[in-house]
Amino acid sequence: MDYLFGRSRPAVAVVPSDRVVPLHFFEDSPLVQGNNMAVSLTFDAVLDPQKLRLALEGLVQQPGWERLGGRLRKNATGTIEWHIPAAFSHDRPAIAFAHVDHGVTAAAHAAARNIRLPQPSRVPAVVSNPDDFAHLAWTPGYQPGGIKDYLGTDGVDQPVLGLRVNSFTDTTVAVLQWQHVAFDALGMQYVVEGWQAMLWNKPDAVPTPVPYATDPFASLARGDDDGEDKEDHVLLDRRAGLAGMVKWGLGYGVDMLLRAKDNGMVCVPASFWQPQYEQALAELRAEAIAQGTDPAGVFLTENDVVTAWIMRCVVRLQTDARADRTVSASIAMSLRKAFEGDGGLLPPADQHHPYVGNAFGWSNVLVTAGDVRDRPLSWLAREVRRAINAQGTRAQHKAYFRLVRSAGTGLPVVVFGDGNMTQVGFSNWSKAGLFDLDFAPARQVPVAGSAPCRPSYVQENHGPIKPVDGFFILGKDAKGNYWASAYKLKGQWARLQEMLEKEFGEAQPEQK
Structure with missing residues (x-):
């Protein structure tokens, strides 16, 4: 009866020859299962969609890569499992594939839809x-x-990995699609590198x-290998209590x-x-000399500075935030590396x-709104680096997941801070090297x-889970520009652009 009235559709029949594999710990989570991912790689050239398809299909058919098909x-x-075909075929392909030939230039397509093609800017700016471009x-x-x-359940035998190629007369947008259970950001690095090698x-x-x-x-999920040398998490005393978690969760959940x-x-x-990066290093080295320590020990990455600058932008938009309000940055x-x-x-x-899958933890930076607004960027970048270094060890990851197990929420996440805090999330994809791919x-x-x-431009689209101020740092293009995207409450991106224009002057598209 449900089928007759369209309330349900027949499920795809199970294929007896499929290899059935249970989901791994990091795959069996609403945080992962709640996001379908799409990464769009824009090339200023006309690429052959069949060569792109055959290369990606060839990767999935390499030994050990079959899970991606x-x-x-x-x-x-009711438990979700992997069903991996014993062999891929025309009827059961290794990847989902679609090719759309738009028949015009990319600029003409954008103009017809009254949207602006993303271009690098001379100063920090909101560019798109x-x-x-979700329709691509x-x-x-x-x-x-x-x-x-x-x-x-809709009658479609859908591989977990897909490729959608948009062809224009001067441009190609190749879109890698996947359900997040397949891999995380570093897993994506192995996928795109393998795709490139096959090409x-x-x-x-x-x-x-x-x-x-x-x-x-x-064993990490169960805690089998904690050992006698286990240590407490460095932020154990900053773990949000039940009341704080409920208060923060309600506010953040409403926003999301x-x-x-x-x-x-x-x-x-x-x-x-x-x-900014060079100035931050200079300031921290001068401070080290003043304190009688070795300035050669000062270390920051470019991403530390970019992350700190984004945190500052988020907080500066909150003009009514008290100076003592907690700011929590969760960095995936x-x-x-820690478990190799x-x-x-x-x-x-x-x-x-x-390991081509999901294997992620978190480092957490806890500071105050006053410090973010008033202290030098070098100070905040160092706090980011200290958190990553201190919380990125094998022992600290084990300590983190002990807290995950004790929380019993079913999410691989622990909340540090308090119920009134500002939350900013970061997923840094720089190591995936998306801008470094060569599809010649x-x-x-x-x-x-x-x-x-x-690629001259890279973006990601995802859903349905869209946390506010959850930033994807997509990497650095050939000209040295970093790109980052996120969802913000409606109107806040416009406010951020106004703030940037006041600080830097109106951004103009860079001349190619």
Whole structure:
């Protein structure tokens, strides 16, 4: 009866020859299952969509990579599992694929839709709304619904990995789509590097991943290997109590689920961040000398400075925030490096068996709004670096997941701070090297010499979970510009642009 009235559709039949594998610990979470991901790589060249497809399909068919061609199904008890075809075919392909030939230039397409093509800026600026280009990332009209879109309950046998190629007469936008259970940001690095290797006809350069049949992080989830040398988490005394969690969670949940939001992309040009980075190092080295310590020990990354600057932007928009209001920055961290090698859960890095999945923890920076607004950027960047260094060890990750187990929320997240805090999230994709990809073999019209074909612009779209001020730092382009996107409450991106224009003057598109 439900089927007759359209309330449900037949599920895809289970294929007996499929290899059935349970979800791993990090895959079995609403935080992961609640997001379908799409990363759009824009190339200023016309690329052959079939070469892109065949290369990605070829990667999925390499030994150990078959899971990325898997399907997701619920078993009789309602538990989601991987169903991995024994062999891929025309009827059950390794990836979902779509090609759209728009037949015009990218600029003409944008003008017809009354949207602005993203361009680098000379000063920090809000340059676009990535959702304006969601029709390129997904089938027009599609609204991501999370993992349910992949469970085969609508009669569609959907691989977990997809490719959508948008062809223009001067540009190609290649969109990698996946359900988040497949991999995280560093897992994406291995995927796009393997895709590139296959495109260059170098299958021998593709490493064999850690086997997916068993979960290497299961013991972390259970706490089997805590050992006698376990230590407390460095922020144990800052863990939010029940009342604080409820108060913060209600406010943050209303912002995320009910209030209107805008997506925005900010460009942080090299002409801005590079002097800020050099000044931060100089200030911290001078401070070290004044304190009688070795200035050679001062270390910051470019991303530390970019992260600190974004935190400052978020807080400066909150003009009514008290100086003592807590600001909490949660920075996603890959667990791979900490758990590689002796006594770890993964093979040593030099064995070249990457873990292509989800393996993430968090470092948390707790400061005050007054400090963020008033102290030098060097101070805040150092706080970011200190948190990553202190909380990124194997022992600290174990301590973090002991707190996760004790919380019993079903989420791989612990809340530090208090009920009134400002929350900012960061997922840094710089290591994925998206702007460094070279897809030259896919050019339809070869160019003289060995000029690379790299993305000029990268963006991501995701849903349905869209936390406010959850920033994706997408990386650094060939000109040294950093790009970062996030959802903010409706109107705040416009306010941020006004603030930036007052500080730097009106941003103008960079001349190509």
